[in-house]
Amino acid sequence: QKEVEQDPGPLSVPEGAIVSLNCTYSNSAFQYFMWYRQYSRKGPELLMYTYSSGNKEDGRFTAQVDKSSKYISLFIRDSQPSDSATYLCAMTGGNQFYFGTGTSLTVIP
Amino acid sequence: SAVISQKPSRDICQRGTSLTIQCQVDSQVTMMFWYRQQPGQSLTLIATANQGSEATYESGFVIDKFPISRPNLTFSTLTVSNMSPEDSSIYLCSVEFEGYYEQYFGPGTRLTVT
Numbered sequence: 001q002k003e004v005e006q007d008p009g010p011l012s013v014p015e016g017a018i019v020s021l022n023c024t025y026s027n028s029a030f031q032y033f034m035w036y037r038q039y040s041r042k043g044p045e046l047l048m049y050t051y052s053s054g055n056k057e058d059g060r061f062t063a064q065v066d067k068s069s070k071y072i073s074l075f076i077r078d079s080q081p082s083d084s085a086t087y088l089c090a091m092t093g094g095n096q097f098y099f100g101t102g103t104s105l106t107v108i109p
Numbered sequence: 110s111a112v113i114s115q116k117p118s119r120d121i122c123q124r125g126t127s128l129t130i131q132c133q134v135d136s137q138v139t140m141m142f143w144y145r146q147q148p149g150q151s152l153t154l155i156a157t158a159n160q161g162s163e164a165t166y167e168s169g170f171v172i173d174k175f176p177i178s179r180p181n182l183t184f185s186t187l188t189v190s191n192m193s194p195e196d197s198s199i200y201l202c203s204v205e206f207e208g209y210y211e212q213y214f215g216p217g218t219r220l221t222v223t
Contacts, residue, residue, distance in 0.1 A: 032210040043214040
């Protein structure tokens with residue numbers, strides 16, 4: 001079983017839609033959770049990070065962590081064509097980082 | 110956060126040659142890492158670049174193939190030695206600040222080996 005599972009998509013939505021991206025994990029030692037956005041031919045850009053269960057909001061983005069279910073989500077409200085990218089979840093227990101395989105998102109104008 | 114630059118941004122190299130990739134950070138950082146990302150894949154950690162000592166390599170990666178230097182707290186290099194087409198990939202450096210757990214990535218070096 002992989003440490004982190006992420007649906008690779010691809011996911012295609014119309015502009016203005018709410019997008020839900022998800023990862024599951026198996027290691028209960030993970031305490032720190034991150035979402036990265038990676039545009040084509042660019043390095044991953046840190047979007048959000050959270051150190052605890054619950055929700056964290058930043059503009060149109062909301063990160064949600066449910067440690068009891070070992071499940072994290074990233075919600076994008078009012079999605080824009082500029083949100084088209086690959087989204088990677090990442091997590092750590094303080095030592096090694098573990099990344100999801102990434103979900104490719106396309107927002108259609 | 111940090112501003113991270115990598116040189117070169119891309120290169121096309123012949124098999125059997127070596128390429129050195131540079132990573133420069135605009136502030137002092139505790140931890141620096143080197144990753145590889147193959148097309149359509151997630152990130153694979155190559156090694157942790159330790160300042161003042163030998164790098165710590167992950168399983169499947171060896172110093173002879175991927176020698177790493179880290180002469181100070183803002184700079185590191187990764188060399189891909191004796192390259193083969195299987196080394197074609199994006200190579201990324203990342204940094205982590207002391208007391209924090211999130212990593213910040215450079216723009217990557219796109220390497221093609223022919």
